[in-house]
Amino acid sequence: MALSILQVGEAILRQPTRALTVPEIHSSTIQQLIAAMQQTMYEAPGVGLAAPQIGEPLQLLVMEDRAELLQKLPSQQLIERERFPFPFQVIINPTLVVEQSQQLNFFEGCLSVDGFIGLVPRFHAVKVTGLNEKAEPIEIQAYGWQARILQHEIDHLQGKLCIDQMLPKSMMSVANYRKYWLNQPISCVCEALGIT
Numbered sequence: 387m388a389l390s391i392l393q394v395g396e397a398i399l400r401q402p403t404r405a406l407t408v409p410e411i412h413s414s415t416i417q418q419l420i421a422a423m424q425q426t427m428y429e430a431p432g433v434g435l436a437a438p439q440i441g442e443p444l445q446l447l448v449m450e451d452r453a454e455l456l457q458k459l460p461s462q463q464l465i466e467r468e469r470f471p472f473p474f475q476v477i478i479n480p481t482l483v484v485e486q487s488q489q490l491n492f493f494e495g496c497l498s499v500d501g502f503i504g505l506v507p508r509f510h511a512v513k514v515t516g517l518n519e520k521a522e523p524i525e526i527q528a529y530g531w532q533a534r535i536l537q538h539e540i541d542h543l544q545g546k547l548c549i550d551q552m553l554p555k556s557m558m559s560v561a562n563y564r565k566y567w568l569n570q571p572i573s574c575v576c577e578a579l580g581i582t
């Protein structure tokens with residue numbers, strides 16, 4: 387069953403989360419929560435969902451980039467964003483290390499900031515360690531769009547939202563993004579909107 391996604395303005399989205407213990411991860415409560423988060427992410431649809439977004443202050447996130455979502459996007463956009471499909475993944479108690487400090491600006495939205503989008507600088511490559519849904523240690527080395535998703539979702543676990551780092555003049559409605567900027571190079575967007 388899909389859960390409702392909290393919108394910006396809910397205090398829980400701004401509060402720190404707590405780590406899960408191994409027995410908790412194995413519990414039916416957490417296993418059911420993971421299944422519900424997966425369903426919620428699919429139905430939204432989104433590429434990631436963090437526990438605070440469905441009202442749980444826990445260090446737990448799910449993510450997946452599905453081929454069917456990518457088919458709807460211009461291929462040039464997929465190439466420049468380094469966006470490829472990757473399978474469903476559960477990450478618990480994550481730690482993130484920046485592997486490449488170069489930052490890239492691309493449009494990024496959030497299921498908790500419904501209807502808006504903007505340019506957010508993110509590191510090109512990161513390494514994340516943590517536990518999976520079986521409480522086994524995992525290590526993910528990611529670049530491009532997957533690295534962006536990881537940074538976005540792990541920020542949620544620290545009470546941060548993408549609007550905190552968004553270039554302020556780039557914030558816009560999703561409708562206007564699709565109307566004017568979807569196929570424009572980022573450099574043209576910045577010039578037109580006065581972003582230096």
Ligand code: ZN
Nearest residue numbers: 495496497498
């Ligand atoms: Zn988000």
